[in-house]
Amino acid sequence: MNTNLPSEQAQLIIGIGSPFGDDRVGWEVVEQLQRMDLPPEIRLLSLDRPGVELIERMRGHAQVTLIDAVHSEEHPPGTCLELTPEQLHLLACTSTHGFGLADTLKLGQSLDALPPSLQLCAICISPPKQSPAAIITPAIQTAAVTLARQLALQVHPSGTYTMEPSCSR
Amino acid sequence: MTSRRIRIDVPALTRVEGEGSLRLEINDGQLVELGLSIFEPPRYFEKFLEGREAKEVVDIVARICGICPVAYQISALNALESLSPQTASPWVQRMRRVFYCGEWLQSHALHIHLLALPDFLGFDNAIAMAQQHPEPVKRGLKLQGLGNALIRLFGGRSVHPVGARLGGFHHAPALDEVAELVDGLKAAQQDASDLTRFCASLPLPDDPQSFICVALHHPDRYAIESGEIRTSTGLSLRADQFEQHFHETHKPDSTALWSDLDGQPYLTGPLARLNINHVQLPDFLQTRLSEIGLTLPSGNMFHSLIARALEIELVLHETIQILEEYEYPEAPYTALPLDPGTGCGMSEAPRGLLWHRYELDKKGLIKAARIVPPTSQNQARIEADLHRSLTAFGLDNDEEALRLRAEQVIRNYDPCISCATHFLTLERVET
Numbered sequence: 001m002n003t004n005l006p007s008e009q010a011q012l013i014i015g016i017g018s019p020f021g022d023d024r025v026g027w028e029v030v031e032q033l034q035r036m037d038l039p040p041e042i043r044l045l046s047l048d049r050p051g052v053e054l055i056e057r058m059r060g061h062a063q064v065t066l067i068d069a070v071h072s073e074e075h076p077p078g079t080c081l082e083l084t085p086e087q088l089h090l091l092a093c094t095s096t097h098g099f100g101l102a103d104t105l106k107l108g109q110s111l112d113a114l115p116p117s118l119q120l121c122a123i124c125i126s127p128p129k130q131s132p133a134a135i136i137t138p139a140i141q142t143a144a145v146t147l148a149r150q151l152a153l154q155v156h157p158s159g160t161y162t163m164e165p166s167c168s169r
Numbered sequence: 170m171t172s173r174r175i176r177i178d179v180p181a182l183t184r185v186e187g188e189g190s191l192r193l194e195i196n197d198g199q200l201v202e203l204g205l206s207i208f209e210p211p212r213y214f215e216k217f218l219e220g221r222e223a224k225e226v227v228d229i230v231a232r233i234c235g236i237c238p239v240a241y242q243i244s245a246l247n248a249l250e251s252l253s254p255q256t257a258s259p260w261v262q263r264m265r266r267v268f269y270c271g272e273w274l275q276s277h278a279l280h281i282h283l284l285a286l287p288d289f290l291g292f293d294n295a296i297a298m299a300q301q302h303p304e305p306v307k308r309g310l311k312l313q314g315l316g317n318a319l320i321r322l323f324g325g326r327s328v329h330p331v332g333a334r335l336g337g338f339h340h341a342p343a344l345d346e347v348a349e350l351v352d353g354l355k356a357a358q359q360d361a362s363d364l365t366r367f368c369a370s371l372p373l374p375d376d377p378q379s380f381i382c383v384a385l386h387h388p389d390r391y392a393i394e395s396g397e398i399r400t401s402t403g404l405s406l407r408a409d410q411f412e413q414h415f416h417e418t419h420k421p422d423s424t425a426l427w428s429d430l431d432g433q434p435y436l437t438g439p440l441a442r443l444n445i446n447h448v449q450l451p452d453f454l455q456t457r458l459s460e461i462g463l464t465l466p467s468g469n470m471f472h473s474l475i476a477r478a479l480e481i482e483l484v485l486h487e488t489i490q491i492l493e494e495y496e497y498p499e500a501p502y503t504a505l506p507l508d509p510g511t512g513c514g515m516s517e518a519p520r521g522l523l524w525h526r527y528e529l530d531k532k533g534l535i536k537a538a539r540i541v542p543p544t545s546q547n548q549a550r551i552e553a554d555l556h557r558s559l560t561a562f563g564l565d566n567d568e569e570a571l572r573l574r575a576e577q578v579i580r581n582y583d584p585c586i587s588c589a590t591h592f593l594t595l596e597r598v599e600t
Contacts, residue, residue, distance in 0.1 A: 056314035
């Protein structure tokens, strides 16, 4: 990661969630990307339920991609969705921690403080039946690898990452 | 005769905030029942800690609260390190204060701007408020972001930080990281002074009450990370004397413990701190008090909002002073041997006094733990305040107005449950 590059020239990819279980899928995508040889203008970050601080963390970046887990009854676990903030609000997101992601993005819109280009990738997970598992389940891990490769090709099309089925829009 | 029963419920909030409910019953214009119930997650942690090594405690208690993990960590460290014949280095003590200042900054900025302010500007929530008042919200986010950056500087991350340990920190920040942050803190000082003036200009209810204040006091500085208990009734207590005067009891319909000071409700938190320690504020804040016309001690609970703003100014000032003299240490921690026994420790969480006690056995394992968080301590005071405030407000007001005033009163204490900006639902039963 090249930290000397001005923020406005950098593209920021943020994985959001808790560090445990399937909720860590955003972190997993970022860790996959960290293992790839991405161009220096790509900044990677994992945040543990940042709440409204996300707005500050995105500030100054022209392009931001957010990756988070969502609970959805309409899609099987592991499904990757590319959403608008409005669509996110209709889903029960696992980040309902005070100000969840949907509320945070609505606040950012109210403040006109969202980046000019904001991509929102959501990976569907199952709600934990009792307490959250400590490790990520295989289906969600596979989805994380797939999304990481897709994002790597998106930001660096000439890269040699293996292409997998893409996110549904 | 018409009896009106109003039930106000707080829906469950996960991970941090806990849950609560408020029951109001009004008969013939009289408040005949008022029951506040707040669920407190830390109770489980006391059992989780049993059998753990002393060194594990600091990371486990950081998980109790997503808003004030530093407070839990420092109170635990104060308690455990009281069992050592040695003390942490002066560098560690200074940096713990900075670490803690970061938490006050982020927590107070969050509370004022996103939780409390919509009450005073007439909005249901911060999102709606931001459309018409974007600048105060942007200022709040900036100040909160700086607080989180300070926590990250020492804790590695701002939510459930992992940098603190027995005897100090795992890691010392680099000089250039510190210098960059100091620049940001200096740039925010004008925002902070604007915030205090802004809070003082709000139409806060004026309803002075009489209550006992409890706060830590330190002889050399405004108490944050250490000190002894002072009360407005004249008590001065060490951490190991806490249980002689403060008691917890179960109440029906509540899973939380209620605290009293020799049988009386009391206030802990920003206004209690300011009332007890205001003479220790630096000169520029004494001038600010005169400028905004705030006379201390104050019995107006709504001055808690101004107290938080003043404490934001204070922690920015303190942090800049300490970090401008920052030197990279030879070691970020001292290995402290702990003796078996019972250790008590406390600190001032953003919401108030946070007291811990640990029994350590000969193997170095936790035999018993007790944690008394500020929200539990404030429950009786909140209930007394609700009695007083709702009666003064007028029990003949409609349900919506009563609910809003009740929410406002509860939120003013910044309880853990207040993380939802619109958290009370109301059900009316006519009999």
